[in-house]
Amino acid sequence: MITTANPNQIAEALTGRNYTSFSAITTYQACPLRYFFRYVEGLPEETVGSSLVFGGAIHSALEAHFRELLTGNSAPDLGVLLAAYQDAWKERDMGSVHFGKDETAESLGRLADRMLRAFQSSDLAAPSGTILGIEEELREALVPGCPDLLARIDLLIDTGTELVVRDFKTARSRWSQDQANESASQLLLYSELVQKLDPTKSVRLEFAVLTKAKQPTVDRLGVPVDRRQVQRIKRTVERVWRAIEERHFYPSPSAMNCPTCPFRAPCRAWPG
Amino acid sequence: MLKLNVGFNRKIGEANYGSRGASVNLELELDSSLVGDADRLKERIRQLFTLAKASVDEELAGNVPAGSSGASANGQRRSSGRRATASQARALNAIADRQKLNLAALLNGRFGIDQPEDLSITEASALIDELKATATGNGAAR
Numbered sequence: 001m002i003t004t005a006n007p008n009q010i011a012e013a014l015t016g017r018n019y020t021s022f023s024a025i026t027t028y029q030a031c032p033l034r035y036f037f038r039y040v041e042g043l044p045e046e047t048v049g050s051s052l053v054f055g056g057a058i059h060s061a062l063e064a065h066f067r068e069l070l071t072g073n074s075a076p077d078l079g080v081l082l083a084a085y086q087d088a089w090k091e092r093d094m095g096s097v098h099f100g101k102d103e104t105a106e107s108l109g110r111l112a113d114r115m116l117r118a119f120q121s122s123d124l125a126a127p128s129g130t131i132l133g134i135e136e137e138l139r140e141a142l143v144p145g146c147p148d149l150l151a152r153i154d155l156l157i158d159t160g161t162e163l164v165v166r167d168f169k170t171a172r173s174r175w176s177q178d179q180a181n182e183s184a185s186q187l188l189l190y191s192e193l194v195q196k197l198d199p200t201k202s203v204r205l206e207f208a209v210l211t212k213a214k215q216p217t218v219d220r221l222g223v224p225v226d227r228r229q230v231q232r233i234k235r236t237v238e239r240v241w242r243a244i245e246e247r248h249f250y251p252s253p254s255a256m257n258c259p260t261c262p263f264r265a266p267c268r269a270w271p272g
Numbered sequence: 273m274l275k276l277n278v279g280f281n282r283k284i285g286e287a288n289y290g291s292r293g294a295s296v297n298l299e300l301e302l303d304s305s306l307v308g309d310a311d312r313l314k315e316r317i318r319q320l321f322t323l324a325k326a327s328v329d330e331e332l333a334g335n336v337p338a339g340s341s342g343a344s345a346n347g348q349r350r351s352s353g354r355r356a357t358a359s360q361a362r363a364l365n366a367i368a369d370r371q372k373l374n375l376a377a378l379l380n381g382r383f384g385i386d387q388p389e390d391l392s393i394t395e396a397s398a399l400i401d402e403l404k405a406t407a408t409g410n411g412a413a414r
Contacts, residue, residue, distance in 0.1 A: 067359075067362075067366075070363045070400070071366045071367050071400075071404075072367060072404030130401075132359065132397065133357040133359045135359075137358065156357070198354075
């Protein structure tokens with residue numbers, strides 16, 4: 001008997017998850033073998049960069065802030081946000097965190113304090129409109145022939161006429177508009193998922209960038225929803241998925257990516 | 273004898289967070305000699321997908337419910353409407369806990385459902401606002 005499996009079933013057989021994500025797709029684009037180790041083999045990551053942990057912990061603090069607003073409470077004070085930040089760090093095995101030069105958990109804690117203060121005093125802390133989602137997961141079959149795409153949206157707001165998708169970023173320096181536009185692939189793809197929630201409203205995409213500086217800044221940068229660009233991204237996802245489906249896994253050595261790759265040992269041992 | 277199963281489904285969005293979907297699944301028995309002829313087999317699969325897709329599109333195009341505004345009657349569950357987000361459901365549970373409110377009873381009495389996840393996005397937003405207003409003395413729930 002021949003049965004045509006649907007893409008979700010194929011994804012599940014390959015990766016153990018019956019969906020894919022933009023992050024998985026970009027991992028493959030950066031290095032197909034890294035994708036293989038992470039998503040197919042499910043190898044544990046030996047190390048994780050401090051900036052990734054730091055960004056995740058800041059997200060946890062922001063999540064705590066917006067959850068309070070959604071439930072009708074007043075904005076939480078700094079102590080609540082810092083507790084959420086610290087809790088996120090506690091979930092990590094500190095031995096596996098790779099810190100940068102002159103960087104410690106304590107110095108990052110002080111940085112988080114400054115950044116969260118800057119956030120609290122910015123207009124981003126009091127969004128206008130109705131909060132619909134915080135770290136909200138949306139899932140839909142967006143690309144023909146590909147598994148469902150699972151998206152996690154930092155903040156989703158309904159202004160009455162628009163659905164606003166806000167993506168929080170922590171960055172070393174302020175972003176230019178060009179930088180926002182160049183980083184918008186994920187948001188553009190998510191715009192399709194959000195649009196399905198209500199096709200009568202337009203979708204607005206925004207980055208909220210908090211800088212990791214002595215005096216942190218908080219900027220909001222909009223990204224235009226370019227439908228042609230969205231289609232281009234969808235076609236790219238389709239092609240990447242086809243390569244994954246056909247198990248085209250190979251290393252893509254890169255002076256930029258390899259030094260921080262958590263799979264350096266299995267990569268060296270990979271027989272080809 | 274080969275058995276070929278092909279399925280196609282599509283969901284389309286509508287106003288007020290609504291959506292409609294349709295799916296078609298076809299099962300066909302084929303001559304087992306097709307196993308050795310990949311091109312012909314693929315062609316048959318393509319034909320079935322095309323047929324399934326056309327049927328789904330036709331169904332969705334010609335089956336628009338008239339006057340589907342999504343308004344809900346008290347105590348009656350409407351069928352359409354995007355489900356409340358997980359954040360909204362969590363918020364409703366948190367507010368109900370804080371106000372010592374029997375959320376299941378409220379949902380059942382008003383919407384004919386037992387859990388906040390079954391509300392539509394619009395209903396969940398309105399209920400959150402209402403319960404918040406109740407807490408601040410500016411409105412009345414129940």
